[in-house]
Amino acid sequence: DAKTTQPTSMDCAEGRAANLPCNHSTISGNEYVYWYRQIHSQGPQYIIHGLKNNETNEMASLIITEDRKSSTLILPHATLRDTAVYYCIVRVAYNFNKFYFGSGTKLNVKP
Amino acid sequence: GAVVSQHPSWVICKSGTSVKIECRSLDFQATTMFWYRQFPKQSLMLMATSNEGSKATYEQGVEKDKFLINHASLTLSTLTVTSAHPEDSSFYICSARDQAVEQFFGPGTRLTVL
Numbered sequence A: 001d002a003k004t005t006q007p008t009s010m011d012c013a014e015g016r017a018a019n020l021p022c023n024h025s026t027i028s029g030n031e032y033v034y035w036y037r038q039i040h041s042q043g044p045q046y047i048i049h050g051l052k053n054n055e056t057n058e059m060a061s062l063i064i065t066e067d068r069k070s071s072t073l074i075l076p077h078a079t080l081r082d083t084a085v086y087y088c089i090v091r092v093a094y095n096f097n098k099f100y101f102g103s104g105t106k107l108n109v110k111p
Numbered sequence B: 001g002a003v004v005s006q007h008p009s010w011v012i013c014k015s016g017t018s019v020k021i022e023c024r025s026l027d028f029q030a031t032t033m034f035w036y037r038q039f040p041k042q043s044l045m046l047m048a049t050s051n052e053g054s055k056a057t058y059e060q061g062v063e064k065d066k067f068l069i070n071h072a073s074l075t076l077s078t079l080t081v082t083s084a085h086p087e088d089s090s091f092y093i094c095s096a097r098d099q100a101v102e103q104f105f106g107p108g109t110r111l112t113v114l
Helices: none
Strands: A009-013 A018-023 A031-038 A045-050 A061-064 A070-075 A084-092 A105-110 B004-007 B010-013 B019-025 B032-038 B045-051 B067-073 B076-081 B090-097 B103-105 B109-113
Touching: A009 A018, A018 A031, A018 A084, A018 A105, A031 A061, A045 A061, A045 A070, A045 B103, A070 A084, B004 B090, B010 B019, B019 B032, B019 B090, B019 B109, B032 B067, B032 B076, B045 B067, B076 B090
Parallel strands: A009 A105, B010 B109
Antiparallel strands: A018 A070, A031 A045, A031 A084, A061 A070, A084 A105, B004 B019, B019 B076, B032 B045, B032 B090, B067 B076, B090 B103, B090 B109
């Protein structure tokens, strides 16, 4: 599975959009981009995933560049409850669905 | 989304004893479950893949005789930490895959070995 690179931490003001970047320059054509988040002392929570096209759901939007070498997770209106570690994971869909977590980005939403 | 539970949510045990952690998929059948370990301020580390009705597959460096995994049914996988020692103290998290591509995680079990 392709390796991902994320900033260690980011700050965001409450109510503003949080844009979390992820680099995956070695991604293959059949690898998906997944985003999960982990609030302190809880299990990871699924946010969104995509292959090529941009995706949006009730939680967030996922923007994947045309060359698929990077992506951005957007939380449109961050709240204090969005403070968490956000993980960007790239993997092949049929690889027994194994997830290998990187170090993630700690998002601090501040009032 | 689908719900995965773990029991217990936390456990404290003496060094040398064995501890069993249960992972259940509550509203779906999971042919495959996964076990992770997470030390403080670190990311999740995949330990093993648990397949219903067959032996678990362990990641490199994980001792299969120390971390016994049983996946006896489509809704239950268990992780037994045998002869636990203080260095086994960690946050253990399971996940389960349904028929879709998403993977759902349990709330985790905090193990403290004295």
